[in-house]
Amino acid sequence: MLVPLCINVVLSVVGFGVVLRAIPVLSTMFIDAGLFGRDLCKADRTKKVPESMGMVSGSVFLGIMFLFLGVPFSEHFLTSSKPFPHAAFSEYLTSLLSICCMLFLGFADDVLNLKWRYKLVLPTLASMPLLMVYYINQGSTTVVVPRLLRAWIGGTLNIGETAIKAL
Template sequence: MAARKRASSDASTKSPAAETQQKTQTTTANSTDPPIAPSKAGQILTYSLIFFVPYFYLIFSHYKIEADLKRSILINALLSCAGFFATLTMIPVASRYVLRRNLFGYDINKKGTPQGSIKVPESLGIVIGIVFLVLAILFQYFNFTSDSNWLVEYNAALASICFMILLGFVDDVLDVPWRVKLLLPTIAALPLLMAYAGHTTIIIPKPLIPYVGLEVLDLGWIYKLYMGLLAVFCTNSINIHAG
């Protein structure tokens, strides 16, 4: 309570000149925000129509597909279009907030050119990830029922994606060291591994059957351990390759 009183008293005793100076600095900071490159929505839509028109012709006219499957494909297409425009709208807004927090880098492939000195916002993948999660949840509402067999694994996959988006954003903000990055995919893969209820067996190659004595070997928990290690390998290899 005392801290609030001091803050209010300081604000009340602030001179008009100081308030004017603060407003001027805020206006200057907003006006000096780096420009954001315009989106290539027209070009993307043109290429999308070129590829989607024959695709939809084959699905809805050429081939005989069940009505439920056609409905699912159409809903997926509409949700994808809505997600595209939502992402296109949210990225410029998120870019301004990210740049204000000094989360940016420079394109090293354009070093020495005028574009090489332009600030490139980081951590914008969280925008795409959030839009994808929302659309995936809405798609679940339109296509799954309460007794769907894949419902548990579908929700577990969404939880893993949500974990990975959060951990990726934390990595961008906190600059997590590599020894910690190796553990992050393990945490993100836990919901999917725990919800997995499929087979944990492998087929022994025929040349090794006389030595092993089995044609099918049940690995049990070792199978899930392998899948967790595979998730760590895939995510970090893609991260290293992209970086």
């Protein structure tokens, strides 16, 4: 149990170092690609500030998580005495898929200047794979309803029960 934690700490420190070195290098590339803004709170408003830099840290995070993928399940890869935990593995992969979708949507929002109506719908669509895997694995699919809709829907909504009633 201590070995996966140590590997996670080492990979996190490596990822931190990669992000610290990549941001200054990639910021000029983002500015050259036209992904920049102006800092309106500074006296010098002519200086270009790179935008969409969350892509850098998000991509490094996904890379670190892909490298870490085999560590929690290594005992099942090395010995076949225990059955493989397919449910936990699918939840791990689906969570990475949802993070990847949100990272892509954040970048698309920076590049395309999406309207608010899309910003409300797209995160829900990105979380659907994770909710469906939780439902299939008999996990919780309860979602907290936004305050604006609580008067009509209630405080929480169990998507699994709602989907079954709809079918």
